[in-house]
Amino acid sequence: MTGIDVAAVVIPPRSRARGLRRPTMAVAAIVLILLVWELVKVTVPTNGVSVASVRILPRTDDGALPHVWAVVGVLTDPEVNVAGARSVGAAILASGAFTFGLAIAGFVLGTAVGLVLAIAMQRFIWAERALLPYVIVSQTVPLIALAPLVAGWGGKIAVAGYAWQPWMSITVIASYLAFFSVAVGMLRGLRSPTPAALELMHCYGAGWWSTLTRVGFPASIPHLIPALRLAAAASVIGAVVAEISTGTTGGIGRQIMVFSQQATGNSSRLYAAVLGAAILGLIVTGLVGLLEYSLGRYAGRFPRVRGDER
Numbered sequence: 001m002t003g004i005d006v007a008a009v010v011i012p013p014r015s016r017a018r019g020l021r022r023p024t025m026a027v028a029a030i031v032l033i034l035l036v037w038e039l040v041k042v043t044v045p046t047n048g049v050s051v052a053s054v055r056i057l058p059r060t061d062d063g064a065l066p067h068v069w070a071v072v073g074v075l076t077d078p079e080v081n082v083a084g085a086r087s088v089g090a091a092i093l094a095s096g097a098f099t100f101g102l103a104i105a106g107f108v109l110g111t112a113v114g115l116v117l118a119i120a121m122q123r124f125i126w127a128e129r130a131l132l133p134y135v136i137v138s139q140t141v142p143l144i145a146l147a148p149l150v151a152g153w154g155g156k157i158a159v160a161g162y163a164w165q166p167w168m169s170i171t172v173i174a175s176y177l178a179f180f181s182v183a184v185g186m187l188r189g190l191r192s193p194t195p196a197a198l199e200l201m202h203c204y205g206a207g208w209w210s211t212l213t214r215v216g217f218p219a220s221i222p223h224l225i226p227a228l229r230l231a232a233a234a235s236v237i238g239a240v241v242a243e244i245s246t247g248t249t250g251g252i253g254r255q256i257m258v259f260s261q262q263a264t265g266n267s268s269r270l271y272a273a274v275l276g277a278a279i280l281g282l283i284v285t286g287l288v289g290l291l292e293y294s295l296g297r298y299a300g301r302f303p304r305v306r307g308d309e310r
Contacts, residue, residue: 099253103232
């Protein structure tokens, strides 16, 4: 193939440009947020701006809005004033790893529950009528009120002499936030095959399970992937809130509480912990991106969800 660009043949230029667009836009968005942060820090007065005793712009002192470089620089400071103590960055990394495991467990559990509910509601119309309203109403319950209840109920459970552990409550709460988007997105996806595809399977004499696995599951992927992204982010939020509400130690949620109590005149540590939680959410959501890449062969077989062309 002399004189021919092999890469151009294998990967069309438009596909390569589209693949680079997302990371480029993500980096540009982060840079823009940092620039706006520093612009507000420089231009807004220290005590903020108030109109008729109503604050319309936030305070910009170091206790409320530290500089970006101050948040990054605090990562190398010792966590406590003790010789040999670990750094703030190491503490955030360790607590983030702990929360990562709980968020992944909650994500997997919530995804499994959501898939089972979606399949049941797609198979039986009475199941949809009975379950879907409660699935929707479940998301109106305040998580900060639900977390202590789950921890209290779990503390009374013991199976074969094995007591309920605090991390199990966090996993359940994380899955509680994750299952909703999976159930709704998967249900919509299972109903997306065209009538012609279903009629063809009927002509072949295929049963419900064969139709589901050969037509329903592949057709639901464009709907399932966005739902999994939401579920991944929700599982991290659920884990962090559950750690704060239940007082469980070891996670980044508890680390945020500790640093918030230390933020008397400088909140750099608090923002560093919040930044760690945000990065954790990006990592968990990035795992869904890997799943999307592995299932990319189905993208051209069925119509894409509106708005997902970006």
